[in-house]
């Protein structure tokens with residue numbers, strides 16, 4: 001059976017740069033603290049009139065061009081985001097309208113920072129069961145819309161960005177060998193936007209209490225992130241009948257350099273340059289977009305050789321976690 005492959009990728013960053021020095025002026029923090037604790041130097045912030053759907057649309061156009069298909073060949077649009085334009089309708093539908101594609105299904109996936117890996121799993125299954133031919137995956141986040149810029153523990157971390165890819169059954173591409181997904185809802189309160197949903201609809205009180213912003217217990221999340229991404233990586237490797245030493249490139253969720261380094265300890269055979277870190281330095285934590293942006297950058301640097309294996313791993317609110325093994329074919 002032919003396996004599903006990623007045949008094209010894209011990304012988009014808003015223009016405005018928010019540096020650590022900019023944050024130093026507004027908050028009790030320092031460039032030194034942010035760099036040593038997280039690795040982050042700067043992040044991007046979307047314009048006031050630039051939305052998750054706009055960024056996702058631009059990343060999608062690049063992925064469609066890279067895949068060398070016509071947009072009308074897309075028959076499913078999956079959008080991973082925790083910052084949709086609206087609670088409903090879905091951002092996938094808004095992007096469908098912008099792309100002006102007629103015969104396509106459209107669905108949002110809410111798996112926080114693991115959303116891209118969750119979307120890969122769903123796309124792989126739908127393509128390999130011959131239900132759809134060309135699935136457009138988009139991950140897009142306007143995290144600046146839910147970050148409290150008076151809270152130094154979260155304001156320093158997040159950035160806005162989008163990525164996209166096309167999953168299809170062609171001869172060449174990045175074959176999706178395996179995807180492992182997991183969840184742990186017992187820890188939901190450790191990373192949460194408490195208001196805005198049906199449990200705490202918007203009221204003056206929810207706004208006054210700043211309940212529409214991200215709230216995170218950073219130290220706890222850190223520990224779970226390392227443990228769960230290592231566990232998910234081992235599961236995805238075993239599903240693909242591979243060992244850690246068979247991996248040529250490691251793309252961990254770009255949330256924090258120290259988390260990336262902790263995961264990298266399990267892959268001691270890999271040289272430093274084979275462990276992707278560029279996104280966290282320049283763009284901060286872009287949630288669902290992070291691993292997709294990293295894959296797009298690595299792919300376009302033309303460094304991945306035929307038959308090399310790439311391991312993606314991510315972790316996010318929920319908790320959700322997941323890993324995927326890709327192999328370059330052709």
Ligand code: UT7
Nearest residue numbers: 029030033037113152153156218219221222225255256316
């Ligand atoms: O994408 C989804 C998953 N999210 C993550 O993976 C994030 C996981 N967590 C982290 O990356 C880290 O926990 C943080 C970067 C958020 C925080 O780093 P930490 O090393 O865990 O710091 P901490 O929370 O233990 O705080 C250490 C100290 C505290 O001061 P005291 O209590 O020791 O006096 C904080 O108040 O650092 C203080 N602090 C800051 N100082 C300067 C917290 N934020 C800042 C700040 N600047 N921005």
